[in-house]
Amino acid sequence: MSARNRRLPRDRAWPLTTTDVSAHLGPLMSRITELRFLTGLDSGTIVLGAAWVAPLSRNHGRGMHPDSVGFRVDVHPVAAGERAAVRDVLRAQALPRLHEWIAEESAATETWRLTPHERLWHLTDGRLTHEDDPDRRSPASPARTGGAARLRRDTP
Numbered sequence: 001m002s003a004r005n006r007r008l009p010r011d012r013a014w015p016l017t018t019t020d021v022s023a024h025l026g027p028l029m030s031r032i033t034e035l036r037f038l039t040g041l042d043s044g045t046i047v048l049g050a051a052w053v054a055p056l057s058r059n060h061g062r063g064m065h066p067d068s069v070g071f072r073v074d075v076h077p078v079a080a081g082e083r084a085a086v087r088d089v090l091r092a093q094a095l096p097r098l099h100e101w102i103a104e105e106s107a108a109t110e111t112w113r114l115t116p117h118e119r120l121w122h123l124t125d126g127r128l129t130h131e132d133d134p135d136r137r138s139p140a141s142p143a144r145t146g147g148a149a150r151l152r153r154d155t156p
Contacts, residue, residue, distance in 0.1 A: 007039050012077040015047060015086040016095075021073060024095035028102045033070035038077060045122040047086055048094050049074035050101065052117040071102055078123075086123060093128050094121045 008014070014037050022029050033053065055069045078086045101119060105112075121130045 008077055009041070011080050012041070013080040013083040014075050015078050015083050015090055016075050020087070020091060021075075021095070024091065025099055025102065028099060031070050031102055031105070032073055033068060034072040036072065036074045038074055040077070043076040045124045046076050046120050047078060047123045047128075048076065048090055048098070048121040050098055050119045052105065052113075052115075054114055054116045056114075056116065071105075073098070085126075089123060089126070089128050090121070094130070097121075097130065 018035060021032075021035060025032065051072045051074075053069055053072055098119075117133055119130055119132050120134060121128060
């Protein structure tokens with residue numbers, strides 16, 4: 001993308017290009033309904049996101065346009081100086097996992113297909129991890145509390 005069309009501050013960059021995503025997904029790219037390059041200043045540790053957009057009715061029973069059902073992929077900006085390293089990690093680890101996740105949809109149950117899903121990839125200290133459906137976890141789940149579920153004790 002040319003500098004005049006960047007829409008990002010000079011110290012931020014997208015770690016992947018449309019070509020990177022297309023090359024790794026191959027024919028599965030046809031299942032991507034939206035590929036977004038986010039412009040927010042801070043996504044925290046999130047470097048890549050993907051979501052299954054289910055055929056939910058958003059307008060009180062009138063249905064959803066079939067073109068909006070499918071996968072959405074979000075490329076989050078990173079520090080410009082870390083772009084190359086992040087790109088290497090995403091191409092080696094996250095994009096193959098994204099390919100698998102999208103391929104699994106064809107064998108998924110109807111219940112899975114009728115429910116929205118989200119997967120986020122985080123890069124922390126050079127280690128790539130992912131979490132599924134971050135908004136659907138219970139408040140005491142290990143991922144939300146930092147590892148171990150915390151119990152609340154009421155004391156008199």
